Amino acid sequence: MAKDMTLWWGSGSPPCWRVLIALEEKNLQGYNQKLLSFEKGEHKSKEVMDVNPRGQLPAFKFGDIVINESYGACFFLESKFKSQGTKLIPDCAGSDNNCALIALIMQRVFEGNTLHQKMADVFMYNRRVPENERHESAFKRLKETLTTELQMWEGHLKKTPGGFLAGENFSMADVIVFPSVALLLRMGLSEDKYPKLAEYYKKLQGRPSVKATWPPTWKETPGQELLKDI
Amino acid sequence: MAKAMTLLWATGSCPCWRVMIALEEKNLQGYNQKLLSFDKMEHKSKEVLDINPRGQIPTFKHGDNVINESYAACFYLESQFKSQGTKLIPDGPAEQALMYQRMFEGLTFYEKLTTVAYYEWYVPEGERHESALKRNKEALVTELKLWESYLQKLGSGSYLAGPSFTLADVVVFPTVGALFGFGLSPERYPKLGEYYSLLKERPSVKASWPPHWLENPKDEDKLKDALKDI
Numbered sequence: 001m002a003k004d005m006t007l008w009w010g011s012g013s014p015p016c017w018r019v020l021i022a023l024e025e026k027n028l029q030g031y032n033q034k035l036l037s038f039e040k041g042e043h044k045s046k047e048v049m050d051v052n053p054r055g056q057l058p059a060f061k062f063g064d065i066v067i068n069e070s071y072g073a074c075f076f077l078e079s080k081f082k083s084q085g086t087k088l089i090p091d092c093a094g095s096d097n098n099c100a101l102i103a104l105i106m107q108r109v110f111e112g113n114t115l116h117q118k119m120a121d122v123f124m125y126n127r128r129v130p131e132n133e134r135h136e137s138a139f140k141r142l143k144e145t146l147t148t149e150l151q152m153w154e155g156h157l158k159k160t161p162g163g164f165l166a167g168e169n170f171s172m173a174d175v176i177v178f179p180s181v182a183l184l185l186r187m188g189l190s191e192d193k194y195p196k197l198a199e200y201y202k203k204l205q206g207r208p209s210v211k212a213t214w215p216p217t218w219k220e221t222p223g224q225e226l227l228k229d230i
Numbered sequence: 231m232a233k234a235m236t237l238l239w240a241t242g243s244c245p246c247w248r249v250m251i252a253l254e255e256k257n258l259q260g261y262n263q264k265l266l267s268f269d270k271m272e273h274k275s276k277e278v279l280d281i282n283p284r285g286q287i288p289t290f291k292h293g294d295n296v297i298n299e300s301y302a303a304c305f306y307l308e309s310q311f312k313s314q315g316t317k318l319i320p321d322g323p324a325e326q327a328l329m330y331q332r333m334f335e336g337l338t339f340y341e342k343l344t345t346v347a348y349y350e351w352y353v354p355e356g357e358r359h360e361s362a363l364k365r366n367k368e369a370l371v372t373e374l375k376l377w378e379s380y381l382q383k384l385g386s387g388s389y390l391a392g393p394s395f396t397l398a399d400v401v402v403f404p405t406v407g408a409l410f411g412f413g414l415s416p417e418r419y420p421k422l423g424e425y426y427s428l429l430k431e432r433p434s435v436k437a438s439w440p441p442h443w444l445e446n447p448k449d450e451d452k453l454k455d456a457l458k459d460i
Contacts, residue, residue: 053376065327069334076330080323092309099310103295106306110299113337133359152283 001081005031008048008059010038012186012215014116014179015070016058021175022074024209026085035216071113074175088172105166108156108173115153116180118146123187123226147230150184150194157196163203170207178204186218188225231311235261238278238289240268242411242443244340244404245300246288251400252304254434256315269445301333304400316434318397329391329398332380336402342366342373343405347412347456367460374409374419374460381421387428395432403429411443413458 005028009016023031036042036057044055052059052068060066060073067073078088089105090098121142125134162168165177181201185191191198204210235258239246253261266272266287274285282289282298290296290303292310297303308318320326345366349358381388390398406426410416416423429435444450 062327065324067327067331069331072327072330072334076323076327079319079326089309092312099306100295102309103292103297103302103306106302107297107299110302130361133357133362135357137354138357155283 002028002030004063006061007031007033008036008051008057009033010036010043010057011217012183013057014183017179017213017215018070018176019058019060019073020213021209022077024212025088025175026077026081028081071176074172078172086170088175101166105171105173108165109176112177112180115149115177118149119180119184122146143230150197150230154194154196157200174204178210184227186223188223188228189230190228232258232260234293236291237261237263238266238287239263240266240273240287241445242440243287244408247404247438247440248300248401249288249290249303250438251434252307254437255318255400256307256311267445301401304397308397316395318400320394320396325392329396332390332398333401336405339373339377339402340405342370343409346370347453371460374422378419378421381425386424399429403435408443409457412453413455415458
């Protein structure tokens with residue numbers, strides 16, 4: 001199974017990390033993988049473009065199946081390997097509690113996309129916006145938007161005593177969102193201003209799938225301070 | 231079932247349309263619904279904020295379960311009502327994987343549409359640049375050509391993931407509907423044109439067709455040809 005899979009990925013990229021965590025959680029260790037460098041432009045190499053014409057990572061192949069969307073790969077892995085490893089999305093049938101749980105998991109999974117976008121809007125501002133189009137007012141607004149978003153997630157975590165995003169158990173919501181939270185802390189987010197996010201980060205750091213897939217480049221270099229004033 | 235559901239929505243909103251198509255496909259007609267006005271800022275009303283602190287629509291409730299993310303609501307409905315209405319997630323791995331791939335590419339597709347069609351809503355006057363809008367249009371063209379190629383590969387009469395209508399069509403068709411609503415040329419994009427013609431006859435799509443693309447007739451008039459030259 002795992003031997004028929006190949007993942008092309010970059011260190012520290014939340015979309016890539018989501019798939020790495022999902023593979024571990026579903027007991028699919030042993031997949032083929034290729035670590036590439038964004039800095040060196042390897043995501044635009046022929047090798048990646050052959051699998052993903054968008055020239056983006058992650059790129060994921062399983063036999064003839066290709067899924068280059070991190071959410072898509074995670075959902076597919078859960079569906080195809082439902083009965084092995086951690087159950088990331090419960091079955092709805094027969095239980096109102098499960099249906100409520102699915103609703104919450106799905107809600108957080110997709111809010112995770114908003115979180116990631118708002119983070120990227122801030123870190124990638126100078127890369128995405130040509131110099132003559134940049135405005136202090138725009139950058140300021142993007143930072144304020146990120147702050148509001150982070151406060152919302154603090155609120156979400158205050159409401160789930162179990163410590164995971166959807167309650168007492170690790171779920172697809174954590175697979176999708178934890179990598180973004182880790183990146184926030186790596187980029188200098190203040191643990192004092194965001195104590196619940198910091199607590200969540202520390203709790204998940206100890207999870208085997210997270211430890212096994214911790215970004216290699218993060219072990220080698222210190223983090224940044226870009227978000228310390230958010 | 232449907233009587234325990236409420237959808238707060240606005241006309242011309244692709245995310246709302248996705249949920250409405252899903253409700254129709256799962257035979258859940260008869261749900262409670264309330265049409266809100268963006269222009270009157272009703273999405274920021276207490277009624278919405280009580281259920282969705284983000285002040286966004288769609289806002290969907292099923293009993294005590296609240297889901298304010300369109301994709302999440304669609305997945306929830308398919309999971310909760312798997313055995314009724316249209317089967318929206320195919321079992322075959324290849325078709326399922328393609329469905330997931332296209333669904334999540336659909337988020338990118340929608341985003342590229344909004345950066346062009348809603349440019350003036352998203353960007354304050356002092357921060358707008360011709361060069362930025364031009365770049366957004368070029369990105370949308372690249373995206374459109376990609377979807378043309380996807381449909382080309384599958385052949386006439388096909389849905390996005392193959393021979394059957396799936397969740398990929400539920401979440402992506404609204405974007406295609408909006409593109410043609412804003413004047414996209416079916417001569418330049420014949421495969422998308424064919425797909426549009428096929429889906430617009432589908433009962434769930436007809437039943438939920440947006441009354442207007444934009445609430446204010448002046449805005450709608452202004453935008454109806456916005457995409458005709460791209």
